[in-house]
Amino acid sequence: MEKILHKERIDDWISALTGWEVLSPALEDGIWAYRPVSGAVRLDHPNTTQPPKGLAFPQREVFFSFEQIKGEAPRLTQILPDTVQRAVFGVRPCDGRGAVRMDRVFGDHVEDTYYQARRKNVAYVGLACNQPPSANCFCLSVGGSPVSTDGLDVLLTDLGDRYFVAAVTETGKALMTAANSLFDEPADADRQQLKSVHTEALAQPQRAVHNPDAVPAKLKASFKSPLWEELARACIGCGICTFLCPTCHCFDINDEVTGSAPLKGNRVRTWDNCQFPDFTMHTSGHNPRPTVGARLRQRVCHKFQYFPENFGMPQCTGCGRCISECPVGIDIVSVVNKVVEHAG
């Protein structure tokens, strides 16, 4: 399903989505984040500071609560996610591809109860990147594209005074059908303009991982390279690189006690981070990844070697957030290029 939507009608489209909570990028305290729509929507944002991954995988969520009178069996009450349907407008193609990768991690082998319950109620209305939204974009190096529809339900392309709206999934079609009368049929001129906008988008200069197909093998050969410690030396272990990554999925599970006699509390999942020293530390004190170099290597090799070995695609989607937001200038594109170059 392909349609034309004049830009002044986007608020009417969103209003017509009854039964959906709609989110769009909002600038709050200098940070772009997806927030419930209040007022007019303008999709002229750069990429958001945070990817939309938190909608299916929140930073903190309660699995179940427990209550136990001393000497008696505990009572567990599972707390399942709400069933609100959420449509997210303005998702960049790199983040759509991020969702594809998260879906594999949480859907393969055994389905993650909580992720799946949330994910099935989230729809992504993407926005093609006519210009790279960040100076650190490199989606073309990781198999992506500024006009990719992977993981999106709808793709919007900005044609100046109107959007070219293409449904990607059945959910996307339903979102469009809900406001059928607002859309126009695309004319030949619209299609031609779409084609030229997409061609220009693909030709925009980006950062580049050199010879990306060779990267997994070169990284494998570089496991013991001294470069890892050298390139990671400035790392302060803040973890911003993974917290803002659209595909980082590591988490912790802990009990939060809220009361005693009877014991009360919640079992909680929170995002965790392979850049923290205690992430892998055994109770004995033994730590398989005891240095910043080992931890940077883990982040890079997981994205560019291990995930491709398991899923046939790089885990990185080239959004560039970890580069832009790193307080000490650790740059994943440059790290990969240097290690690969050093491997010969």
Next chain:
Amino acid sequence: MPDNIYLPELARITYIKEEVAGERSIKTFRVEPVNGDSFEHECGQCAMLSIFGRGEMMISIASSPLVKDYKQFSIMRVGRVSAAFHDLAVGDVVGIRGPYGNSFPVDDWRGKNLYFIGGGCGLAPIWPVITTAVAQRDSFKNITVFYGGRSPRDIMYKAELEKLRGVADVHLSVDKAEDGWDAYCGFVPANVMDKEPSSDNAIAITCGPPIMIKYVIQNLRSLGFADEQIYTTLENKMKCGLGKCGRCNVGKDYVCVKGPVYSWAELKELPEEY
């Protein structure tokens, strides 16, 4: 798999035995489901045990899959949850979910000589294989158990090991000589070299401290054991047990799914990050 993969079943502790006393004491616990049937497991698999308010920990199941009435765990007191376990009493209720991970390919080993080589707490993960092989004694050729502790007081499953004699060759050791100890004195890898097991039609299964495993494998290789004839079981920090939380990631593997059981042929392909 249950509807909610993170919701534990409730299990009641029916038996507690102190195996090893002291600062890093080891206790054996048996648990039985509070509400009807629990999950079945295979040799080498693990379960996530919970004490509500303290958290979860991944522990290998030390009882044979042939034992249906209870599941056994031998736990060293080292961290927050294991210490809380050591303070529990018979009748207390804990949480359990699982089983997690792969298993020892015991069925493929029928007709072979089996060598078990354990150190310290590392007897527990291979104990289900030992007891399964003994229960199906006619299916296997010679069964030999090497096991060592720091001192005679650090030997776990003492009575059970003594009971094995007659159906299996048992070679115990302690690190340092001590009055009253008449078995081998020295480290476990040295005890293995001393007895010179033959690699002919054999499988060796080892578990213990990383340094012990390293030298056991080195010694087995020098005795002619091929990489495919040597098995071990890895441990790593784990939170989910389902290949999602990322903690136990070694190379492309999540140990909780692809492991914990590895042949040396498989393990040496992974980066040394365990």
